[in-house]
Amino acid sequence: MVQQQQGRVIFFCFVFFLLFDSTFEQGVSFSFAEKFALLQLRSSLGLRAKEWPVKGNPCLDWTGILCENGRVTKINISGFKRTRLGSQTPQFSIDALQNLTFLDSFNASNFALPGNIPEWLGNLASLKVLDLKSCSIIGPIPPTLGNLTSLVTLNLSNNGITGQIPSSFGQLSHLSTLDLSKNKLVGPIPASFGSLQNLTLLDMSSNFFNGAIPPDIGTLLQLKSLNLSDNSLISSIPAQLGNLSNLVDLDLSSNSLTGVVPELGGLRNLQRFTVENNGLSGSLPDALWSMPQLQLLDVSANNFTGILPNVSSVVNATGAVFNLSQNMFYGNLPSLNRRFSFLDLSGNYFEGKLPDYARSNASINSNCLQNVSSQRNVSSQRSRSECASFYSERGLSFDNFGEPNATEPLPAPKSNKKSHRNVIILAAVLGSVGLIALLLICILLLIFCTRKRGGTTQRATEVGPGPASSSPPPPPGPGVSLNFSSLGDAFTYQQILQATGEFNDANLMKHGHSGDLFRGILEGGTLIVVKRIDVNSARKEAYLSELDFFSKVSHSRLVPFMGHCLDNENENEKFLVYKYMPNGDLSSSLFRKNNSDDDSLQSLDWITRLKIAIGAAEGLSYLHHECNPPLVHRDVQASSILLDDKFEVRLGSLNEVCAQEGDSHQNRISRLLRFPQTSEQGASGTPSATCAYDVYCFGKVLLELVTGKLGISASNDASMKEWLDGTLKYISIYDKELVTNIVDPSLIIDEDLLEEVWAMAIVARSCLNPKPSRRPLMRYILKALENPLKVVREEHTSSARLRATSSRSSWNAALFGSWRSSSDVAAVPAAAAVNKLEATSSLKQSGTTGSQGSGPNGDNGHSSSTRRHSKEIFPEPHEE
Incomplete structure (x- = not known):
């Protein structure tokens, strides 16, 4: 027709x-x-x-x-x-x-x-x-x-x-x-x-x-x-x-x-x-340093090593950007005659003193350099043992941060009777203080056990996290002037106006909680995103915290930062510039409108969803385990997971990132004594900055990928928690068929892919454990997502789960450490599994662990994917 x-x-x-x-x-x-x-x-x-x-x-x-x-x-x-x-x-x-x-x-x-x-x-x-x-x-x-x-x-x-x-x-x-x-x-x-x-x-x-x-x-x-x-x-x-x-x-x-x-x-x-x-x-070849026209040299994230050449005689190249980060370069930093716009030397093993040129326009984090703690734009260096081990393995001498090496004889202190007497007195005082502290701890433990038997223990503090905290990372101190001129490009206000069409409403992407995001295009055709921050309505130091973050941290899983505009006629507005992500974020790309004029939606296939999960886990694992101190994202949700043209993940919404709160040893003592601050609700009533909080939020993202239900990761209201309770009962370690009740109906998957979906659902449930201390670490989550079939297949999991507490070195065992074995729960047939899980999830844990019910044994004619074991493993029920 x-x-x-x-x-x-x-x-x-x-x-x-x-x-x-x-x-x-x-x-x-x-x-x-x-x-x-x-x-x-x-x-x-x-x-x-x-x-x-x-x-x-x-x-x-x-x-x-x-x-x-x-x-x-x-x-x-x-x-x-x-x-x-x-x-x-x-x-x-x-x-x-x-x-x-x-x-x-x-x-x-x-x-x-x-x-x-x-x-x-x-x-x-x-x-x-x-x-x-x-x-x-x-x-x-x-x-x-x-x-x-x-x-x-x-x-x-x-x-x-x-x-x-x-x-x-x-x-x-x-x-x-x-x-x-x-x-x-x-x-x-x-x-x-x-x-x-x-x-x-x-x-x-x-x-x-x-x-x-x-x-x-x-x-x-x-x-x-x-x-x-x-x-x-x-x-x-x-x-x-x-x-x-x-x-x-x-x-x-x-x-x-x-x-x-x-x-x-x-x-x-x-x-x-x-x-x-x-x-x-x-x-690195000397020729690369001596090319007079070279403006950009990026050799980051490789295995380059050796001493950098002394290139003081090289012709100046004003405005050059050199990125040598995440390699294994060592030795003293060379003399450089170039006037660099930015020089990234982070993630190597450079030693010696910090040259003058590296104090203002260079990133030198995670090296073995001396006397850099006083620099405002420098985070911690590598540990002494890590640096010494690197140099020792290569038969090189390490300057030990300018201090005498342990093998060198130290001058013997002068001995006299007075010093001996002082030592004896000090030891007696410390011993008395230690004894008093030990008695105090025993008394507190006795009070705690008595309250627990009386049923007055405050269990509600361990329920899952609430919404992301609004408490910011600590801003720079008063009077501190931060120099970010070397971080990305310094755009003029006119460039920002021209790129965004004078902030035309057609270019408005969304209203972010830290500023409005506008799509833009530079003169050369580069697509960008501009965040316009109104310092009157937003937290005044938020943009400084974000700039400080980008000055210290660099990773391929973070949204590329391109520059800023901090000086314009209107002092109440600041602008941050990022690389444009063609596929938006996960919340808008999970279901995309077809190119045709109809209103039908195209769903992301499973391979892409798994790729996105792995990419987000890589980014969070970097923040949690490769940064020192560990960094917490605090805003993990689908809208924070940005996707480039190949659906590679770039984490966004980084204005809330801050260092993890507290010391791990202190946290363990706090949990033991049941102080109210031990939960994810901090002393201020808002979620504390802990890696376990990120893990919980990431579990909701994984459920969003499995179920296709939009908005899971962005919501914490009562109806969403009710939905979670109703969904988690369909995730069982031993019954693959149960998960088909919650899988996104738009997914087209075969039997092998269904096992991967099942594995991701199991990982999600482990992340959503109501006890922060029993959630897996992000590096274990990453390993599980990279090896989904090893999570669910018999030969890798049948014994590891039950021995999780004695096998912490295994990522598989660590992942399933959040699943608790009930000693008197018999295996149930697949047909009765849902009812049994419903009954289990409604139980409330008291001072002693009671029976969680049992069902008849036997074969109901279900597929071989239903596993038969003498004991079923259930996650801990949500505590009221």
């Missing part, structure tokens, strides 16, 4: 076109076949009369049409909108282009063309420019595109293209720009690319390419930009890349590259070199 309507439209348009042919300007000769071809294209794409008026002359009046001698040579429909009828059934329907024999440029970027690239497109021999960026294209690249031997620019980026690159691309000898980034391409990079001798830009980032980097790329002497980041490339960096003397940008980050970096001394014009997040090792 739709095709018949389109046919009628084409016919009437054609007749109408002929009737008004006399309106064309005199002297303009226009091919009859090309007139008809443009009308066909106008109809098949559903273009509006606003851009292509049917009465006008296409060569003179149609937007984006360029003609020479009455023949169409260029068509540009980039960003056009379809008519209402055309938007109902959008297709990759451009067959009419076959009749435009002089066409040399077709640009449809940002115009939806859902479908496959037609094979006949390779017959347009005169085509020089083909731009299909962000067109919703799917399917493979047809090999016939290799026939477009006149092609100069080919851009297929930001689509859903699959399969491998055709080897026929080696025939595109005139090609200058090739952009295949942000697709789903696989396989190796074709060796035939070595034939593209005119190539100046090659961008194949954010795909799934594997194998080695072809050495033949080193023969592309015209190449200025090479981007192979975010793939699965292996092997080493070929030394032939050092021949690319015109290269300006080289990005090989986020792959699996190993080996050493070759000298690359021939890259005289290189300005940006990034290889972060690989497995590269060895020392």
